[in-house]
Every structure is written in C-alpha cells, then in structure tokens.
Amino acid sequence: MTAGGLAMPFRSGGAGEAAAGTAAGADASGRPTAADRRIGPPVLEVRNITLRFGGVTAISDISFDIRDGEVRAIIGPNGAGKSSMLNVINGFYHPQEGEIVFHGQLRRALKPHQIARQGIARTFQNIALFKGMTVLDNIMTGRLTKMHRNLFWQVLWKGPAEREEVAHRAAAERVIDFLEIQHIRKTPVGRLPYGLQKRVELGRALAAEPSLLLLDEPMAGMNVEEKADMCRFILDVNAEFGTTIALIEHDMGVVMDISDRVVVLDYGKKIGDGTPDEVRRNQAVIDAYLGVAHDDES
Numbered sequence: 001m002t003a004g005g006l007a008m009p010f011r012s013g014g015a016g017e018a019a020a021g022t023a024a025g026a027d028a029s030g031r032p033t034a035a036d037r038r039i040g041p042p043v044l045e046v047r048n049i050t051l052r053f054g055g056v057t058a059i060s061d062i063s064f065d066i067r068d069g070e071v072r073a074i075i076g077p078n079g080a081g082k083s084s085m086l087n088v089i090n091g092f093y094h095p096q097e098g099e100i101v102f103h104g105q106l107r108r109a110l111k112p113h114q115i116a117r118q119g120i121a122r123t124f125q126n127i128a129l130f131k132g133m134t135v136l137d138n139i140m141t142g143r144l145t146k147m148h149r150n151l152f153w154q155v156l157w158k159g160p161a162e163r164e165e166v167a168h169r170a171a172a173e174r175v176i177d178f179l180e181i182q183h184i185r186k187t188p189v190g191r192l193p194y195g196l197q198k199r200v201e202l203g204r205a206l207a208a209e210p211s212l213l214l215l216d217e218p219m220a221g222m223n224v225e226e227k228a229d230m231c232r233f234i235l236d237v238n239a240e241f242g243t244t245i246a247l248i249e250h251d252m253g254v255v256m257d258i259s260d261r262v263v264v265l266d267y268g269k270k271i272g273d274g275t276p277d278e279v280r281r282n283q284a285v286i287d288a289y290l291g292v293a294h295d296d297e298s
C-alpha cells in the first residue's frame with residue numbers, strides 16, 4: 001500500500017528510543033526489517049490482573065507487557081478471557097486486583113473516553129459502527145476525542161471551531177486515503193460488504209491517532225482476500241507510523257505471520273508468552289489450543 005503522503009503521526013512518542021530488536025526482520029511479504037521497525041521498551045504493562053464477574057473468574061492473575069512499536073497477539077480458546085483483557089486495557093472493565101502501567105505511569109481507574117484521550121483506540125469483535133451514517137461520518141466520530149471546541153463555539157461556527165472542524169475533516173480524509181476507501185466515502189456503512197465494514201472500523205480507530213491500537217478479531221468472518229488486505233493494512237499502520245498494535249485473532253496463520261510476540265490465555269490464565277516460534281513449540285499451548293485447527297475460518 002502506498003501511504004506515503006499521510007502526514008499524520010499515529011504514534012505519540014518514542015521516535016528517539018533505541019530499538020530493542022525483537023522484530024522478525026525482512027520476510028517474504030516484504031515486511032520492513034527489524035532495523036526499520038523500532039521496537040522499544042514496554043508502553044503498557046499488565047500486572048497481576050484478576051477480573052471476576054460474580055462467581056466467574058474471567059482473568060486470573062495475568063501479567064504481560066506490550067512493547068512500543070510491536071504487534072502483540074493475544075490468543076486462546078473461546079472464553080479464555082481475551083476480550084475481557086482488552087476491555088481492562090481500554091477501561092471498559094475495572095479489575096478487582098492488579099494494575100496497569102501505561103508509559104511508565106501507574107494508571108488510576110479511568111473511564112474509557114479518558115483512556116482514549118491518552119492514545120488507546122480499539123475495534124470490536126462485532127462491528128460497532130453507525131450503520132446509517134456514511135463512511136466519512138463514521139470515521140469523523142473517531143476524531144471526537146481530539147475535539148476541543150465546545151458546543152458554544154460549534155453553534156457559532158466561528159473562528160477556532162471552524163478551523164478545528166476543517167482540520168478534523170482533513171485528518172479523516174487522510175485516513176480514508178490511507179485505507180483506500182475513497183470510492184465509498186459517501187456510502188452508508190450498512191450497505192457495505194462485511195470486509196469493508198471492518199476496514200471502516202479500523203479507520204475510525206485510526207482517526208483517533210492512537211499510539212496503542214487494540215484490535216478485537218479484525219479478520220473474523222472475512223474471506224481469504226479480505227484477510228490479506230486487512231493484514232496488509234495492519235502491518236502498514238505499524239510500520240509506517242510505529243503504532244503499537246495488540247490484537248486478538250483466531251486465525252493462527254495470520255497470528256504467526258504478523259505478530260512479534262504472542263501471549264496465550266486459557267480459562268483466564270496465561271499459559272504461554274513469546275515469539276510465534278516459541279509459542280508454537282510450547283506444549284501447554286499445543287495441548288490447550290494449537291492442537292485443534294483454527295485457521296480454517298474463511
């Protein structure tokens with residue numbers, strides 16, 4: 001994909017950090033080398049998180065980190081606690097125990113919109129777009145956390161509010177160009193095929209210019225071609241803007257291809273954590289998850 005003209009930094013910081021060098025290097029798909037992809041120290045640390053719903057323990061004493069600039073996968077069988085973990089990271093759920101450290105700071109209990117303002121955006125397992133609204137308007141909703149002028153200024157449509165609106169619109173258009181969806185920018189989302197809706201949802205998250213992007217099953221329900229496109233966009237966002245990405249995905253071919261590191265959950269517990277190769281060879285992971293087919297969803 002060519003995103004060369006996109007002047008929008010999706011990443012908030014870290015440009016001067018030393019590369020820790022965990023990326024896999026150039027591969028057959030042309031992914032940039034480790035030297036080009038700067039993988040830095042942890043941007044987010046999950047420490048001893050336990051989350052219960054009444055008598056159900058969805059997450060039990062789980063710790064892992066997500067490094068600056070990496071693609072980090074969270075995998076595991078149905079009900080393992082993956083979505084719950086994303087919901088803890090973006091503040092939808094508040095765990096009973098444990099802590100989250102973001103950019104080296106212990107994070108207090110914040111609301112999801114406050115966490116979004118800190119630079120964490122996400123997409124959902126089941127597409128959560130406004131189906132009657134156009135692609136452009138849906139992507140504009142991703143800019144809400146960046147809007148500063150209040151209703152007073154917006155009603156007057158004067159000066160700063162007008163300039164801000166123009167800037168947000170331009171940012172949304174850059175996302176549309178980046179994701180190659182110019183041709184459907186005025187189409188109501190509900191009329192689009194599933195794969196394109198998923199791409200629009202990615203666009204809405206990107207419009208928030210996150211430093212950490214959480215993707216909940218970005219390939220679910222897609223055919224092979226749509227998956228290939230989505231992989232390409234995820235890798236391009238990561239490579240070109242240094243956006244750190246954490247994703248939940250059941251397609252093991254995709255996970256092993258695009259991830260720098262993989263954390264594996266089962267029944268709310270962590271049973272593996274490492275590079276794709278390490279996880280592939282982990283007997284506990286093979287027994288709990290990889291021993292059954294997961295890459296035949298198309």
Ligand SMILES: Nc1ncnc2c1ncn2[C@@H]1O[C@H](COP(=O)(O)OP(=O)(O)OP(=O)(O)O)[C@@H](O)[C@H]1O
Nearest residue numbers: 053056057058076077078079080081082083084085
């Ligand atoms: N809001 C909730 N209320 C009660 N129980 C919940 C809630 N959310 C999740 N759970 C339970 O927590 C456990 C973990 O669920 P979660 O959705 O996080 O798993 P998952 O790994 O994302 O599964 P899947 O791959 O099927 O999406 C399950 O037993 C689930 O039923």
